[in-house]
Amino acid sequence: MAKLIVFAILAVVILASAVFCVSTKRIMRAATALLFVLFGVAGLYFLLDYTFLGTAQISIYAGGITVMYIFAIQLVSKRTLQGLSERWMGKRTLLAALIALVGAATVLGVFCKNKILSELVSTNTPNTEVTMEVIGKNLMSADKYGYVLPFEFISVFLLACIIGGLVILNIRKNEEVK
Amino acid sequence: MFDYAFLILLLPFLSAIVLGLAGMKMPRPVAGFIGTTMLGVLFAMSLYTAYHYFFYTGEYTAMGQTFNVVDGRLASGVYPTVTVFNITWLKFSEFLTFNIGFRLSPISVMMLVVITTISFMVHIYSFGYMAERDEKYKFEEYEHGFQRFYAYLSMFTMSMLGLVVATNVFQMYLFWELVGVCSYLLIGFYYPKHTAVHASKKAFIVTRFADLFFLIGILFFSFYVGTFNYDLSADPSLVGKLTAVATNPNTAWVIPTALFLMFIGGAGKSAMFPLHIWLPDAMEGPTPVSALIHAATMVVAGVFQVASMFPIYIKFGAVEQLHWIAYIAAFTAFYAAAVACCQRDIKRGLAFSTISQIAYMLVALGVCFAIENEEGGLGYMASMFHLFTHAMFKALLFLCSGAIIVIIGSNFKEYMGGLHKYMPITNACFLIGCIAISGVWPFAGFFSKDEIVSACFQFSPALGWFMTLVSGMTAFYMFRLYYVIFWGKSYYEEDPENRRKPQEVPFVMWGPLVFLAIISIFAGWIPFGHFVSATGQSAEIHLQHFHFSSVAWFSLLAAAIGISLATWMYMPKNNPVADMLAKRMPVMHKAALNRFYIDNVWQFFTHKVVFRFFSIPIAWFDRQVIDGTFNFLAWGTQEAGESIRPWQSGDVRHYAIWFITGTVALTLVILCLI
Amino acid sequence: MIPVEYFFVLSGLLFFIGVFGFVTRRNLVAMLISVELVLNSVDLNFAAFNRMLYPDGFEGMFFTIFSIGVSAAESAVALAIIINVYRHLHSDQVNSIENMKL
Numbered sequence: 001m002a003k004l005i006v007f008a009i010l011a012v013v014i015l016a017s018a019v020f021c022v023s024t025k026r027i028m029r030a031a032t033a034l035l036f037v038l039f040g041v042a043g044l045y046f047l048l049d050y051t052f053l054g055t056a057q058i059s060i061y062a063g064g065i066t067v068m069y070i071f072a073i074q075l076v077s078k079r080t081l082q083g084l085s086e087r088w089m090g091k092r093t094l095l096a097a098l099i100a101l102v103g104a105a106t107v108l109g110v111f112c113k114n115k116i117l118s119e120l121v122s123t124n125t126p127n128t129e130v131t132m133e134v135i136g137k138n139l140m141s142a143d144k145y146g147y148v149l150p151f152e153f154i155s156v157f158l159l160a161c162i163i164g165g166l167v168i169l170n171i172r173k174n175e176e177v178k
Numbered sequence: 179m180f181d182y183a184f185l186i187l188l189l190p191f192l193s194a195i196v197l198g199l200a201g202m203k204m205p206r207p208v209a210g211f212i213g214t215t216m217l218g219v220l221f222a223m224s225l226y227t228a229y230h231y232f233f234y235t236g237e238y239t240a241m242g243q244t245f246n247v248v249d250g251r252l253a254s255g256v257y258p259t260v261t262v263f264n265i266t267w268l269k270f271s272e273f274l275t276f277n278i279g280f281r282l283s284p285i286s287v288m289m290l291v292v293i294t295t296i297s298f299m300v301h302i303y304s305f306g307y308m309a310e311r312d313e314k315y316k317f318e319e320y321e322h323g324f325q326r327f328y329a330y331l332s333m334f335t336m337s338m339l340g341l342v343v344a345t346n347v348f349q350m351y352l353f354w355e356l357v358g359v360c361s362y363l364l365i366g367f368y369y370p371k372h373t374a375v376h377a378s379k380k381a382f383i384v385t386r387f388a389d390l391f392f393l394i395g396i397l398f399f400s401f402y403v404g405t406f407n408y409d410l411s412a413d414p415s416l417v418g419k420l421t422a423v424a425t426n427p428n429t430a431w432v433i434p435t436a437l438f439l440m441f442i443g444g445a446g447k448s449a450m451f452p453l454h455i456w457l458p459d460a461m462e463g464p465t466p467v468s469a470l471i472h473a474a475t476m477v478v479a480g481v482f483q484v485a486s487m488f489p490i491y492i493k494f495g496a497v498e499q500l501h502w503i504a505y506i507a508a509f510t511a512f513y514a515a516a517v518a519c520c521q522r523d524i525k526r527g528l529a530f531s532t533i534s535q536i537a538y539m540l541v542a543l544g545v546c547f548a549i550e551n552e553e554g555g556l557g558y559m560a561s562m563f564h565l566f567t568h569a570m571f572k573a574l575l576f577l578c579s580g581a582i583i584v585i586i587g588s589n590f591k592e593y594m595g596g597l598h599k600y601m602p603i604t605n606a607c608f609l610i611g612c613i614a615i616s617g618v619w620p621f622a623g624f625f626s627k628d629e630i631v632s633a634c635f636q637f638s639p640a641l642g643w644f645m646t647l648v649s650g651m652t653a654f655y656m657f658r659l660y661y662v663i664f665w666g667k668s669y670y671e672e673d674p675e676n677r678r679k680p681q682e683v684p685f686v687m688w689g690p691l692v693f694l695a696i697i698s699i700f701a702g703w704i705p706f707g708h709f710v711s712a713t714g715q716s717a718e719i720h721l722q723h724f725h726f727s728s729v730a731w732f733s734l735l736a737a738a739i740g741i742s743l744a745t746w747m748y749m750p751k752n753n754p755v756a757d758m759l760a761k762r763m764p765v766m767h768k769a770a771l772n773r774f775y776i777d778n779v780w781q782f783f784t785h786k787v788v789f790r791f792f793s794i795p796i797a798w799f800d801r802q803v804i805d806g807t808f809n810f811l812a813w814g815t816q817e818a819g820e821s822i823r824p825w826q827s828g829d830v831r832h833y834a835i836w837f838i839t840g841t842v843a844l845t846l847v848i849l850c851l852i
Numbered sequence: 853m854i855p856v857e858y859f860f861v862l863s864g865l866l867f868f869i870g871v872f873g874f875v876t877r878r879n880l881v882a883m884l885i886s887v888e889l890v891l892n893s894v895d896l897n898f899a900a901f902n903r904m905l906y907p908d909g910f911e912g913m914f915f916t917i918f919s920i921g922v923s924a925a926e927s928a929v930a931l932a933i934i935i936n937v938y939r940h941l942h943s944d945q946v947n948s949i950e951n952m953k954l
Contacts, residue, residue: 007854011862018866018889022873027882034885037866041892047854048903053916057895060920065888065927072931073881076944092831096875099835100868103842107864110849111857130913138910147914154921161925165932828950830883831875838871 006047014040031069038062049129179230179238183262183280186223186290186343189216190336194329201325206309213328214301217294217335224294231257231287232709256714259283259411264345273404279345281412284710285485285562289342292569293475295697297335299690300470303577304331306687307466310584327367327464334360338475342482346406347396347440350483354392354447357476358385364471365463377459384456388446395439402432410489411714424494434496437487441503444480449533450540451510455777457533461525461589465580468525473532473576474569481539481565488543488558488712497547504544504637508644511537513774515651519658520760520770523589524579527659528572531615534652535568541645542630545637546712555712556636560629563706563719567622570701571614574694578608581683581691582663591659596668600680605664607691612660614698616653616737619730625702625721628730635729642729646736653740661748859900866893880934880944884927891923 014037021033038061045054142148193216201209232250239245245258252258264279308324337356344350359382366378400406402423407413423429442453449457460472471477484491484503491500511534518530542561548554581604586593598605614621617628627649635642670677682688707717721730747755760767769775825836866889873886895916902912934944941948 003854007858011858014862015865015869018869021889022869022876022886027879027885030882030885034888037889037892041896044859044896045899048899050899050903050913050916053899053913056917056920060924061888061892065924068928068931069881069885072935075935076881076938093876095835096872099838099842099875100872103838103871104864104868106842106845106849107867108861110845111860111864113849113852128907130910134910135913135917138914145910150914150918154918158921158925161929165928168929168932168936830946830949831877834871834874838875 003047007044010040010043010047014044027073028070031066031073034069035062035066038066051129052132052135179234180227180240180260180262180280180282182223183227183282183343186220186227187280187336187340189220190332190339192216194332194336197325197329197332201329204325206324209325209328210301210305210308213332214298214305216332217298217301220335220339221294221298224290227282228287228291231260231282231284251716255716256411257284257709259409261345261412274400274406276348276406277346278349280343281345281409282343283409283411284714285482286342288562288566288710289482290339292566293335293338293342296470296474296569296573297331297338299573299577299694300466301328301331303469303580303687303690304328304464304466306684307464307580307584310683310687323367327364330360330364330367331467331470334364334471334476338479341479345409345412347399347408348406350486351389351392351396354443354479354483355389357471357479358382358389358447361385361460361471361476364467365460367463367467371462373459374462377456377462381456381460384453385446388453389443391439392443392446395436395441395443398432398436398439402429402436408487408490410493420490420494430495433490433494434499437491437496438499438502440487441480441484441499444483445506446480447483448477448480448536448540449510450480450506450537451513452776452780454510454514454533455773455780458526458529458773461523461529465525465576465583468529469573469576469580472529473572477532477536478539478565478569481536481543481561484540484543485558485562488546489549492546492549492555492712500544500546502544504541504641507537507540507544508641508648510534511541511648512644512651515648515655517770517773518655519651520767522591522771524582524591524594524659524663525576525589527655528575528579531575531652531656532572534648535564535572535615538627538630538645538648539564539568541641542633545633545641547637549712554636556629557633558712559707559710559717559719560626560633562710564623564626564630566704566706567614567626567698567701570694571611571622571698574607574691574698575611575615577687577691577694578604578611581687584687585680585683586669587678591662593669594663595666596664596671597680598664600670601664601682603682603688604691607688607695608660608664610695610698612656615656616741617649617733618653618737618741619734620699620702622698622701624730624734625719626706628721628733629719631733632727632729646729646733649733650736650740653737654744657741657744658748661744665749666753667751856900856904859896859904863893863897863900866890866896878945878947880937880946880949881931883946884930884934888923888927891919895919 017033017036017040021030021037024030024033038057042054042057042062045051045057138145139147139151193213197209197213204212230250234250235248237244237246240260240262241264243261245252245260247258250257260282262280262282264277264281266275267278268276270276304327308327334357337353337360340353341350341357344353362378362382365381366374368374369378396406403416403419405413405416405419407416410416420433423432444450446453457472457477461468463472491497514530514533514537518527518534521527521530539561542557542564544557546555546557582594582597582601583589585601610621614623617624631642631645631649634645670680705719707719711717720727747753772778825832870886870889870891870893873889874883877883877886898912898916898919900912902909906912937949938944
């Protein structure tokens with residue numbers, strides 16, 4: 001029951017922040033609201049006893065990505081910071097709201113129509129913490145539940161992204177040198 | 179022993195490729211030198227092959243077959259048919275394969291020698307001819323392409339050699355088309371000239387039309403007989419297959435029909451009436467080409483084809499068709515001779531003479547009714563003999579006319595006359611050619627032509643007399659040509675100040691003339707029957723042993739009458755008799771000038787019948803229905819593209835809307851369906 | 853014990869809020885922020901389903917970990933591109949890169 005209350009609080013925080021995030025005109029506020037959403041999601045991970053996941057969420061998302069966003073926002077237009085570029089109540093907003101509502105209704109409809117999910121839930125199993133040791137071993141093993149291949153892939157992928165980001169940002173520099 | 183034979187096809191092919199691709203990059207003498215050297219090698223090889231084929235004593239193997247020969251002959255007294263190689267190219271079915279091979283038989287060896295000799299002479303001669311033309315007509319844009327010319331010549335030589343050594347009729351057809359293409363390219367060599375383009379198209383279309391029948395004939399033949407092979411001595415199983423087809427009453431029609439259809443193809447190439455119309459126009463090509471292709475080699479492909487099939491004609495019930503060939507050819511001979519009597523263009527005159535002489539060869543083949551030389555097979559030997567000698571003296575005549583044309587700068591007899599003073603060597607060579615073609619003892623034409631006439635008399639005296647008459651006409655028109663060129667009124671002397679003085683051609687041109695003239699004098703004394711005869715056994719040519727029959731006397735008499743008539747009419751400066759005759763019989767004269775309107779008949783037929791009733795509806799169908807369909811498709815695609823194009827706005831959010839909407843819609847649809 | 857449906861509904865709502873933001877925003881950075889919302893909703897779903905339906909397995913959790921890594925990389929590259937676009941075009945609005953379609 002306590003968990004349910006915590007869940008309710010977190011859900012309210014997440015949804016409220018998310019709505020604020022997409023509706024505010026000022027982009028810095030949107031970034032801040034995103035931070036709250038990320039914290040909320042991290043809280044849900046803790047609730048699910050995925051401690052490592054929650055920690056990763058906070059350190060990577062909340063700590064890393066959000067800061068990057070804020071830097072990027074500082075680097076681009078002043079108009080955006082002052083909230084001058086966004087407009088409301090256009091045709092597009094109505095359309096987007098319609099699509100979002102219909103989509104959400106559809107998803108919920110799917111869910112209501114299929115009772116299988118709730119039947120599948122195994123209520124007996126206790127919530128056990130997945131230890132760091134298990135995660136580390138699984139990440140580096142090639143057995144069943146071993147993820148060494150995706151792990152290596154994502155390492156290369158991250159490297160490619162770092163190089164790609166640097167190259168993209170460097171184009172201008174080269175031009176200036178020339 | 180003949181292992182090197184593949185080089186005979188490969189060398190000219192390589193030379194054609196090299197000259198065709200890189201020719202324009204190299205200077206003219208180099209290109210000409212490559213082509214000529216290669217042909218020289220080929221000439222030497224052919225002579226070597228012929229020598230070994232006809233005179234070798236000992237044993238050799240080819241394709242796993244062992245030939246034990248004495249003086250080139252097997253124990254049975256005939257020359258062997260040697261297949262040097264035979265590669266399967268396409269396998270149509272289990273029994274029917276298309277091979278490319280190299281086959282030596284007496285006539286293919288003879289053709290090898292003829293082709294390479296003439297081609298070699300033409301290559302040397304062209305050095306001078308093309309250079310003279312290039313020099314004289316520098317201002318004319320189209321006189322370039324010396325290298326291209328040699329590339330085509332090499333290509334042609336390769337194709338023609340491939341034709342004569344074909345092991346099967348399909349290979350023959352393949353190379354047959356190749357020589358057609360080369361002929362087309364060479365007739366249209368001066369392509370900025372309209373007449374040349376028209377002539378090349380005409381030649382290509384007419385021969386191609388005839389080749390269609392050849393193909394149909396091949397299809398009939400191969401379908402029923404089950405093989406493309408045609409040489410009875412090369413393929414032992416062929417006799418059995420042919421007998422099976424010929425004795426079965428249901429399929430007895432096949433062999434004669436197929437052979438006659440094939441002959442129609444040959445008639446197209448060999449310019450038999452009424453498919454002869456392309457050959458006179460083909461004279462638009464450079465004169466060395468006319469000598470090589472349209473006098474000596476390609477145009478006798480039809481004769482060669484009939485000769486190759488000759489044993490099948492005789493042994494499998496197509497003798498009747500052979501006689502049809504004789505009648506067609508006899509008429510052609512007469513017709514062409516009549517037209518040749520009043521041509522103004524000297525090359526056209528020679529072209530009609532060629533038609534007439536090829537017709538002679540086909541008559542000789544057509545009058546045969548048996549294989550044995552003494553009992554009706556004489557014509558085969560006579561025909562091949564005439565092919566050989568005619569190739570030599572007709573090439574000589576054409577090369578002489580080329581020398582004259584290059585000096586005068588025109589094809590028309592009005593611009594000539596009195597040239598004997600200025601061009602003594604050409605004069606002598608032309609005269610030798612004329613005497614040879616007229617059939618005067620002891621020149622080459624006498625022997626071959628009289629063999630033909632004798633063969634005709636064996637078949638039917640009427641035809642014999644008819645051919646004697648034509649041989650008299652031959653003498654007449656050839657000497658008429660000779661006199662109007664070299665004697666009579668001189669165009670230059672009428673106005674020596676303003677007109678170019680004719681002079682003798684350079685050595686590079688008269689050298690080949692003299693060479694061919696010598697052959698034309700002595701070729702008749704070759705014991706040809708020893709090498710080539712219908713049975714393959716050695717045959718005697720009685721004339722060579724001074725056994726003159728009455729036939730020979732009559733044809734000599736006809737030639738004498740023809741020559742004297744021509745001398746009387748055309749030797750003097752003015753030709754009162756000829757003019758008077760032309761005035762007296764204007765209709766005849768005009769008709770002969772216009773080649774008896776055969777071209778117009780074809781023109782009418784193609785334009786008024788074929789075009790109106792076939793081509794125009796087909797064109798309409800093509801334009802309206804087929805093009806319409808595709809235009810509609812293109813239009814629909816374009817319109818659809820135009821209407822979809824705005825969706826590609828470049829706005830990412832736009833795409834996202836469509837994407838999400840689509841996903842949601844799809845989910846809803848699936849939801850409804852479940 | 854929290855029923856799995858709750859997580860499902862929450863992530864569904866979060867997803868469509870993100871979609872709404874993505875469609876309405878004109879600013880490229882703001883659009884990217886909306887994409888992060890969408891990604892988070894999906895991550896949440898993975899983790900919840902793993903825990904609720906198949907507590908013995910780790911697939912959902914690992915997928916989430918990888919997804920976090922990928923999204924970090926993606927936003928880094930995307931921000932680099934946006935900054936570059938801004939340098940070239942002096943605009944960070946989405947309609948300024950429309951001409952990239954050509």
